[in-house]
Amino acid sequence: MVMKTSGFIEGSFPDELERVLRSVGSELGDVVDDMEALQVVPLKGAMTNEVFRIIWPTKCGNLNRNILVRIYGEGVDAFFNRDNEIKTFECMSKHGQGPRLLGRFADGRIEEFIHARTLSAADLRDHEISALVAAKMREFHDLEMPGPRTILLWNRMREWLVQAKSMCSAKDVKEFCLDSLENEINMLEKELSHDHLDIGFCHNDLQYGNIMLDEETRSITLIDYEYASFNPVAYDIANHFCEMVANYHSETPHILDYIKYPGVQPVIFSCP
Known part of the structure; x- marks a missing residue:
């Protein structure tokens, strides 16, 4: 319907x-x-x-x-x-x-x-708001959720690749190099799978539209759990960093501006 x-x-x-x-x-x-x-x-x-x-x-x-x-x-x-x-x-x-x-x-x-506002693309680069989001992510990752704590990331990527190839023409498959992506997924899984990885319940889609801020209490709420699953916590953080370079409400929502990717900034302490 x-x-x-x-x-x-x-x-x-x-x-x-x-x-x-x-x-x-x-x-x-x-x-x-x-x-x-x-x-x-x-x-x-x-x-x-x-x-x-x-x-x-x-x-x-x-x-x-x-x-x-x-x-x-x-x-x-x-x-x-x-x-x-x-x-x-x-x-x-x-x-x-x-x-x-x-x-x-x-x-x-x-x-x-929920009486709160959805974040904007610029909000993700606000230091105070970013700190609030980080604290909420930690809380999210520590949730006790049902189901096995198995990593979904790699199989999900393979499933999406099959979907993409079934929906694309031969020309598109060649243009987007879809035939080589499975080997890349296998390589990444091998390189990034380690016993010491911290596995937690991840949101997996932490773009600004899925984060809400209560202006009065300064509390953060994460919404829309379509892609949520157990995954490496590092992946969820990396995905959120990648979302900092996106603006889905611009004239070019598909173009990512990696100049906005967060970097390592020194912390300056002042003496009393």
Whole structure:
């Protein structure tokens, strides 16, 4: 099913979504039982999904509840297992990480609305914010999550390579050197697999759009766990560093500016 978001924004909800919304409303207890009273606000910043803020009036007059509706992007299930992502989402909620899962429907889900702002590309290079993100990453990596602590990185890359080759023409396969990538993956796995690697639960997609900051409490929340899994912690940190050179909301989102890659800076101590 393809969600017609224009009608959705106007308040015309698909039947399944309306049923789930009514169920969520019943759980909330204090919201009005009138779907036409809901305000739908599209949110920017999501890369693979469409995300909407639902402003739901309560029975207490001028008070409102806020929830978030996430519509899954088409074709993204080729890159991860949606059922596993939902299980991760639920486990994260139990650990007090991220928003709570309020409801599910075929093409999306309803989540708790977090009153925080999504970071921008420039925010990743702010020293204070970067330190907050680092502390949250450490907390994330130390989470006790179910499942074997096996590295997913290498097999996932191989699976994505198979997907890419199946979707590309022979010309594209040659232009992007896809036939040689498997050997490179094998070489990297051999060179970078060591017994002393710190394995933790990694986000694996720490670009700025998946990091939220509460301006009042200065607390960080990591969202969107589609790619989360056990991996070397060093990989998650390296991936985050690579995201510092990207700006997905520019005119050239595919071009990475490696001048912005973080470097080693000396720490200057002042004498008392």
